[in-house]
Amino acid sequence: MSAVLRPTDTETTPVRLDSNNLGTLHITPLDAPLGARVSGIDLRDRPTAAQVLALKAALRRHHILVFSGQSPSDQQYLDFTLHFGTVFTSPRNAPVLGSDPYGNTPDVVRVSNVDDGLLGNHELPAHADHHWTPQPSAGSLLLALEVPAQGGDTTWRNLALAYDALDEATRREIDGLQLITYNPFLRSKKPLPGGKVDYRTPDIEPVTPWVAHPLVRTHPDSGRRALFLGEGTEVELVGYEPQAGAALIARLRAHLLQDRFAYTHRWQVGDVVYWDNQITLHGRTEFNPAQRRVLKRISLSGSTPF
Template sequence: MSASLAELAPRLATVPASFRIVPLDAALGAVVEGFDVRNAPVGAQLWALKTALREHHILVFRGQQPDDAAFLDFTSHFGTVFAPPRNAPVLGSDPYGAAPDIVLVSNVDDGLLGNAELTAHADHHWTPQPSSGSLLYALEIPATGGDTTWFNLVKAYEALDEPTRREIDGLQLITYNPFLRRRHPLPGVAGVPRYRTPDIEPLTPWVAHPLVRTHPDSGKRLLYLGEATEVEIVGYDASRGAALIARLRAHLLQPRFAYTHRWQVGDIVYWDNQATLHSRTAFDPATRRRLKRISLSGSRPF
């Protein structure tokens, strides 16, 4: 148990002795032991979980078996289910802009995201109020591939040199909606641009968020930028902005800020979407990978 969690010891005196939160030997993350998400947690456990999430950004629950109702009930202790704006599609959105409470992340059974590699990103970054966190529950896992890596954006910002911090503090970044870009691909261009230049018509609707975000719970500052999503710094020369973003992306993707999770059936991983990015390795399309995700509502970044 970490130093800050040790302070909770008096509150935890009434919970089972098997309940423990053990930090991972990594840049972020902790494993929750002795806890079944199907059982109603006591207040001391919830406080410990929320404190651990604020400190470690990822919580790993092993050997879980909730049905959909129990999964939703557990997540309700941490907030309401994320509901995207109807004009800002997200993963799972129907033609009318509504998204299900539980999203099937799978390459089978009409699931979403297939088997390809996914670059590091924060869910719903392009919406006015991005989700605060997500919980992903593993039902079927391939023997190899499909691993998820999380990156600690707080540590990435703290490791920047002082001149770079002064340069980026106060900048506003537009992260364009990748689902809208799929509907409106650029003629003659393979893939998606990583930085919007003046010759590209901006996707609408769009919203600008701080490039350096303040975490709403901890007050820590972090580098709020994904690996490859189309972006633009407000009021910056395009070539200068593209160079700066490329430099920041190379910095935040360093292994020293990362934790890679090898999934097991029954894992639930709860991550702070306000302080992390996550990516996925590709896996054999002939194998099955099936997980369920619930995302929680958040607030406008500042």
């Protein structure tokens, strides 16, 4: 009987989880800076306690989990997801993807370029979901129903590895800094005359409400330190000279966007990817608008970053 995958287990050896309680569940690390492939489990079925614990441990170690060949109904998808936490709910004054005019968001968000979907076909820069809310989501699951022949790939980036790879002087410089990530949905209601900016300076009126989070976040379960910074969202360092702050953020962004921290997923129908939103970024390549891309996302509640 194999042991449940634990944070101290090797990251390079495929792990076979095969017991009466674990069934045929396999968790195999990807040949990438983050991620593991999960097989031998059907999201339409109720997982055992041992399977849930194994998947939680694997997510803590690998940050993203890739399932293939899945076809749950919305209710089965939600039932499976709720084994890992409660559904994320945003504050009514902090809209997110899928929010209606009253601030309500469905449990299952349709991420699509067609019908009643919420996104087009354009490229999406690397970001953490709900970064601008007081308690950003802990993680999300995304189920692929229709995918384009080319494009629409998603790249995840390992923010813990990115932080570890910084030189000691830079880590000393950024530890303890607070970062405001402004809400892009609120900014879209107050567009800037010169267009989008990546760093807010004093001449630009901020959108409210806003919240500051640590630039270097501690993962609430593993204790790993990670850069908590997206690629292109409007941000501002608290109490930092604007020109120096903009230069520092630009330098950190160039660092975390290196390929050595990234895994790119080419979607297939039936894929589900479960990622830790507290320690990764994700972004999407553009695709032909004449082709359909339909996915469904469920996000899980998180905690106040520290």
